[in-house]
Amino acid sequence: MSYVRKFMSSLFALLLAVFTLVPHAAFAYSYGNPNEEAVAENYKQVVAKLNQTPADYAGASKTFESIKQELDMHMGPEPSQAITQALLAQDKQAAISAYQKTLVLNVARRLESAEKEFANYQQSKLLLAKALATYDALSPVIKGKDAALDQKVRESFDLTLQALGNPGLFGVGVKEPDQQALITHKDEILQSLQTFFNMPELKVGHFTPGQGPGNEVGNDTPTITDNLKNWLPLVLIVLVILFIVVRTMQKRRT
Amino acid sequence: MNVLLPFGIACLAFVIRLPFLAHGPAGWDDVDFALGVDNYDLSLMQPHFPGYPVYMLVAIGFARLIANPFLALSLLSALANACTVFPLYSIVKRCSRQRTAVWVAVLWAVNPLGMVLGTQPLSDSFGNLLAVWLVAASLVVVDPGLAEKKRALVLVFSGILLGLLYGVRISYLPLGAVFAWALYVYGRDTRRYGDVVSAIVSSLLVNLLWLYGLVLNVGSLTGFWRLAAAFTEGHFSDWGGAYTGSHAGERLLYWIGRHWFAAGLGAPWNEQNSWFSYLILILVCAGITGGGIAAGKTRWLQTGNKEHIVLLFLWIVPYLLWAFFAQNVEKPRHILPLMIPLIWGIVWGLQQWRRFSPILLTALAASTAAVGVIQVREQPVTDSPMAQLAHYVAQADRGESSIIYTYEEERVIRYLYPSVTTVRLRKWSDFQASILAYSVLPDHVYLTDRVLDGFHNEQLKEYVKEAARFRGSEWLYPTYHDIVLYEVRQDKRQEWIRLIKTGQ
Numbered sequence: 001m002s003y004v005r006k007f008m009s010s011l012f013a014l015l016l017a018v019f020t021l022v023p024h025a026a027f028a029y030s031y032g033n034p035n036e037e038a039v040a041e042n043y044k045q046v047v048a049k050l051n052q053t054p055a056d057y058a059g060a061s062k063t064f065e066s067i068k069q070e071l072d073m074h075m076g077p078e079p080s081q082a083i084t085q086a087l088l089a090q091d092k093q094a095a096i097s098a099y100q101k102t103l104v105l106n107v108a109r110r111l112e113s114a115e116k117e118f119a120n121y122q123q124s125k126l127l128l129a130k131a132l133a134t135y136d137a138l139s140p141v142i143k144g145k146d147a148a149l150d151q152k153v154r155e156s157f158d159l160t161l162q163a164l165g166n167p168g169l170f171g172v173g174v175k176e177p178d179q180q181a182l183i184t185h186k187d188e189i190l191q192s193l194q195t196f197f198n199m200p201e202l203k204v205g206h207f208t209p210g211q212g213p214g215n216e217v218g219n220d221t222p223t224i225t226d227n228l229k230n231w232l233p234l235v236l237i238v239l240v241i242l243f244i245v246v247r248t249m250q251k252r253r254t
Numbered sequence: 255m256n257v258l259l260p261f262g263i264a265c266l267a268f269v270i271r272l273p274f275l276a277h278g279p280a281g282w283d284d285v286d287f288a289l290g291v292d293n294y295d296l297s298l299m300q301p302h303f304p305g306y307p308v309y310m311l312v313a314i315g316f317a318r319l320i321a322n323p324f325l326a327l328s329l330l331s332a333l334a335n336a337c338t339v340f341p342l343y344s345i346v347k348r349c350s351r352q353r354t355a356v357w358v359a360v361l362w363a364v365n366p367l368g369m370v371l372g373t374q375p376l377s378d379s380f381g382n383l384l385a386v387w388l389v390a391a392s393l394v395v396v397d398p399g400l401a402e403k404k405r406a407l408v409l410v411f412s413g414i415l416l417g418l419l420y421g422v423r424i425s426y427l428p429l430g431a432v433f434a435w436a437l438y439v440y441g442r443d444t445r446r447y448g449d450v451v452s453a454i455v456s457s458l459l460v461n462l463l464w465l466y467g468l469v470l471n472v473g474s475l476t477g478f479w480r481l482a483a484a485f486t487e488g489h490f491s492d493w494g495g496a497y498t499g500s501h502a503g504e505r506l507l508y509w510i511g512r513h514w515f516a517a518g519l520g521a522p523w524n525e526q527n528s529w530f531s532y533l534i535l536i537l538v539c540a541g542i543t544g545g546g547i548a549a550g551k552t553r554w555l556q557t558g559n560k561e562h563i564v565l566l567f568l569w570i571v572p573y574l575l576w577a578f579f580a581q582n583v584e585k586p587r588h589i590l591p592l593m594i595p596l597i598w599g600i601v602w603g604l605q606q607w608r609r610f611s612p613i614l615l616t617a618l619a620a621s622t623a624a625v626g627v628i629q630v631r632e633q634p635v636t637d638s639p640m641a642q643l644a645h646y647v648a649q650a651d652r653g654e655s656s657i658i659y660t661y662e663e664e665r666v667i668r669y670l671y672p673s674v675t676t677v678r679l680r681k682w683s684d685f686q687a688s689i690l691a692y693s694v695l696p697d698h699v700y701l702t703d704r705v706l707d708g709f710h711n712e713q714l715k716e717y718v719k720e721a722a723r724f725r726g727s728e729w730l731y732p733t734y735h736d737i738v739l740y741e742v743r744q745d746k747r748q749e750w751i752r753l754i755k756t757g758q
Contacts, residue, residue, distance in 0.1 A: 045683075047690060048687040048690035051690040051755075122472060122477040125473065143655070143675065151673055167471055167473065169307060169311060170467045173293065173294050173314060175293075234463065234466060237466070240459055241460065244410060244455065244456050245456075248403075248407050
C-alpha cells in the first residue's frame with residue numbers, strides 16, 4: 001500500500017504547489033488585446049480632458065507630454081509642436097484638430113511600415129493592427145459626419161489585412177499574400193483620410209519603419225507563407241513519433 | 255466486447271441531439287471558433303489564445319462539409335458526445351459489470367449537460383471525448399493481466415492522446431494525473447523504463463507539434479509569447495458577473511446546486527421546476543443514500559482492484575479541485591469531464607436497491623431525457639439573447655447614430671453587424687474617455703446591464719431607462735441568458751454627461 005500513499009501525497013504536494021505558486025489571475029478567463037496603440041490611447045485621454053467643463057488644459061498638456069518625445073522621434077517635431085502650441089493658446093478645437101491630423105500621420109506611418117515589412121508576416125500584421133487601432137480613435141469623428149466613409153475605410157482595412165495572407169494551421173486554410181492589393185487598399189485608406197481631414201500631404205517628418213511608441217522592435221525572422229523549411233520540424237516530429245510507435249510494436253524478448 | 259450495444263446507445267445519443275443543434279452565435283467563444291474555421295488567426299483571436307489547434311483542425315474539416323460554421327461545430331460536438339459512449343462503456347465494463355456500463359452509457363446519452371454542450375459550437379464535447387478515451391486507455395495500461403506488448407503500445411497511445419487533449423483544451427491539464435499513474439504502474443510492473451520514456455517523449459512531441467503549428471500561424475516565437483502574455487495579463491473576471499457570493503462555502507453551494515445538480519443532472523433550480531426535475535432529485539437522493547450505505551460497507555482497498563481505484567480517483571479529484579478553484583464558477587461546462595463519474599456513482603447507488611433498481615434507473619433515464627430536451631428545445635428555433643441584442647441595436651442604428659457600451663456582448667454584435675459602433679469597457683476611465691471623445695453624443699447611447707452594474711454606481715442608473723430585455727434559457731446560455739439593454743434618457747443627457755465629466 002505504501003507506494004499508493006507515496007504517489008498520492010506527492011501528487012497532492014504538486015497540486016498544492018501549483019495552486020499557491022501560480023497567481024490566480026493567470027488562470028482567469030481572459031482575452032487581452034495586444035494590438036493597442038499608445039498614441040491613440042493618449043489621444044483619447046487628451047480629448048477627454050479637453051472636453052471637460054471647463055476644459056482641463058493643464059491636464060491635457062501633462063497627458064500629452066508623456067508621449068511627445070516618442071512622437072518627435074518617429075514623426076519629426078512639427079506634429080507635436082502644433083498640438084503643444086494649441087494647448088498653450090488654450091484653443092481646444094485647434095488642439096483636437098492638430099492631434100487628429102497627427103493620428104492620420106500615424107496611420108500613414110504604420111501602413112507605410114507595414115508595406116515595407118511585407119515579407120515579415122508577423123511584423124506587418126502588428127503594424128496593420130496598430131494602424132487600425134489608431135483609426136479606431138478617429139472613427140467617431142468620421143462616422144459622425146460621413147458614416148459611409150467610415151464603412152469604406154473599415155472595409156479597406158479588412159482588405160489590407162487579407163492582403164497579408166494567412167499561414168493557416170498546419171497548411172490548412174493557407175492564403176497567399178498579395179503585395180499589390182496591400183498597396184492599393186493602403187492608398188485608398190490614406191486618400192480617404194487625407195481628403196476628410198483636409199491635409200495637403202501625408203509625408204511629414206521621417207518615418208522609422210517598425211519602431212514607434214508602444215511597439216518594440218522585434219528581430220523576428222521573416223516568414224513566407226508556404227515555406228518548405230517550416231514543414232521540416234513538423235515532419236521530423238511526426239517521424240520520431242512513428243518511430244517510437246513502431247519500435248514499441250516490434251517483437252520483444254520476454 | 256459486444257459492440258452492437260454501445261453502438262446502439264451512441265446512435266441514440268447522436269439522434270437525440272440532432273434536432274437541437276445550434277445554428278447561430280451565442281457568445282464570445284463560439285464566435286471565436288466560427289471565425290477561426292473560416293480564417294484561423296491566433297493574433298486576431300480567431301480563436302482566442304491558446305488557439306485550440308487540434309480542435310480547430312477537426313472543426314475546419316467539418317466546416318468544409320457544412321456552410322454554416324455554427325451548425326458544423328455543433329454537429330461535431332454531437333458526434334463527439336456520441337463517440338464518448340465507446341470509451342466510457344469500456345471503462346465501466348472493465349471496472350464493473352456490463353449492466354452498469356449500459357446504464358451509465360444510456361444516462362450519458364440523455365444527460366442534460368451533455369445535451370446542451372453536445373448541441374453547441376464549443377470545444378468541450380470534443381475535449382471530453384479525448385479525456386474519456388485517455389482514461390479508458392490508461393485503464394488498459396494498468397491491467398497486469400494483459401500482454402506486456404499491448405500495454406506498452408497503449409501506454410504510448412495514452413501519451414499521444416494526452417498531447418492531443420491539451421491541443422483541444424489546455425484547461426483539462428489535471429487529467430494528466432491519469433497518464434502519470436499509468437506510467438508509474440507500467441514502470442513498476444514491467445521495469446521497462448524505455449517504454450515509459452517513449453510514452454513521455456511521444457506526449458511531449460505531440461504538444462510540441464501543435465505549439466509549433468501555432469507559432470507558424472502567428473509568424474514567430476516572439477509574437478507567440480507576446481500573445482500569451484497579453485492573454486494572461488488582461489482578465490475577464492474584472493467586470494460584472496451574475497455570481498456575487500464571495501464566501502467559499504456560498505460558492506461551493508452555488509457550484510453544487512446550480513452546476514452539478516441542476517445543469518448536470520436536471521434537478522430543480524430557478525425556472526427549472528417541472529415534476530421531471532423533482533423526480534430526478536428524489537432518484538438522485540435515493541442513489542446517494544443507497545450508494546452511501548453500500549460504500550460504507552465496502553472495503554475498497556481490500557476487495558477492489560487498487561490500480562483501478564487509484565486511476566479513477568486521479569480522474570476525478572485533481573480535476574474536481576481545479577474546476578472549483580481555478581475555473582470560472584459561472585460556467586457549468588467546466589464540470590463536463592466529471593459528468594461520467596458522477597452518473598456512474600448514481601447508477602451504482604441506485605443498483606443497491608436490488609430488485610427496484612431497473613425501475614428506478616428507467617425512471618431516472620426517462621426524466622433526465624425529458625429535462626435534457628426541455629433545456630435545449632429553444633436552441634434551434636430562437637436566437638440567443640446576445641444575437642437578439644445585436645438585432646435590436648442594428649435596427650436602432652439604421653438612420654440614426656448610436657453607440658453601445660458592452661462587455662462580452664461586443665463579440666456577437668460585431669460578428670453580426672460590423673457597422674454598429676460598440677465599445678467594450680473594462681474600466682471607468684475608458685468609459686469617460688469614450689463619452690468625452692464626442693463633441694456631440696450619438697442619437698442613442700446604450701449600455702448593457704453588465705456594463706452598468708459593473709460600475710457599482712447607483713447614481714448612473716438615474717439617467718437611464720430600460721430599452722429592451724432579451725432572455726433565453728439559463729442552461730443554454732449560463733452567463734448571458736438575461737440581458738437588459740439601457741438607454742441614456744433623452745431628457746437627461748446633459749446631466750449624464752456632467753456626471754461623467756466629474757469622474758467617479
